Amino acid sequence: MKILAASLGICLLSIIASACSSQAPYIASTYQRTVTTVVEIDTDVPSQVWVADRNIGTTPISFPFSYQEDVNNVVRTANYWETNPGTAAALSVLSFGFYVPFSLIPAEPTTETRPTQKYVGNKLTLRLIAEGHEPLDHVFECTGEPKIVLRLSLARKEREKK
Numbered sequence: 001m002k003i004l005a006a007s008l009g010i011c012l013l014s015i016i017a018s019a020c021s022s023q024a025p026y027i028a029s030t031y032q033r034t035v036t037t038v039v040e041i042d043t044d045v046p047s048q049v050w051v052a053d054r055n056i057g058t059t060p061i062s063f064p065f066s067y068q069e070d071v072n073n074v075v076r077t078a079n080y081w082e083t084n085p086g087t088a089a090a091l092s093v094l095s096f097g098f099y100v101p102f103s104l105i106p107a108e109p110t111t112e113t114r115p116t117q118k119y120v121g122n123k124l125t126l127r128l129i130a131e132g133h134e135p136l137d138h139v140f141e142c143t144g145e146p147k148i149v150l151r152l153s154l155a156r157k158e159r160e161k162k
Contacts, residue, residue: 024076025074025075025076026074026075026076027072027073027074027075028073028074028075028111029072029073030070030071030072030073030116031070031071031073032068032069032070032071032120033068033069033071034066034067034068034069035066035067035068035069035119035122035142035144036064036065036066037064037065037067037142037144037145037146037147037148038062038063038064038065038146038147038148039062039063039064039065039124039142039147039148039150040060040061040062040147040148040149040150041059041060041061041062041126041128041150041152042059042060042149042150042151042152043059043060043128043130043151043152043153043154044152044153044154045130045133045154046058046059046130047059047128047129047130047133047136047154048128048129048130049061049126049127049128050126050127050128050129051063051124051125051126051127052125059128065124065142067119067120067121067122067142068119068120068121068122069115069116069118069119069120069144070115070116070118070119070120071113071114071115071116072113072114072115072116073111073112073113074111074112074113074114075109075110075111076109076110076112077109077110115144117143117144119141119142119143119144122141122142122143123139123140123141124139124140124141124142125137125138125139126138126139126150128152128154130154132156132157133154133155133156133157134154134155134156134157136152136154136155138150138152
């Protein structure tokens with residue numbers, strides 16, 4: 001009877017301790033980090049490429065474009081069974097199960113960064129100019145991809161009738 005009562009007490013203590021250890025992750029902070037996307041542009045005719053009223057070169061061209069991404073710093077408190085299960089199991093066996101309730105108490109916070117898929121300053125406006133062709137304005141948004149390849153065609157200018 002004493003063994004059953006001791007076992008029941010240990011089980012009850014384990015349940016209480018495990019209830020204390022289940023903490024939901026929470027957002028500790030949000031910050032912005034710089035993301036760079038390489039933009040590669042090619043056209044059917046050699047064209048001057050303008051970005052923000054600045055000539056950056058002639059097609060084909062490749063250039064980096066940097067913008068900001070919001071990132072959440074997520075913290076979760078983990079117990080010893082989650083972070084060091086081998087050590088926790090060994091100590092529990094060596095202590096005849098006495099260590100089990102103590103190893104379920106939250107001990108080590110774990111931190112991870114999670115992108116929010118929210119971007120700032122990620123819209124890019126291009127203007128392509130080629131002799132004998134209509135200027136082409138092209139607007140697009142970057143969303144964290146490492147590289148964007150654009151293949152654009154410019155329309156020929158119609159000759160004016162006299």
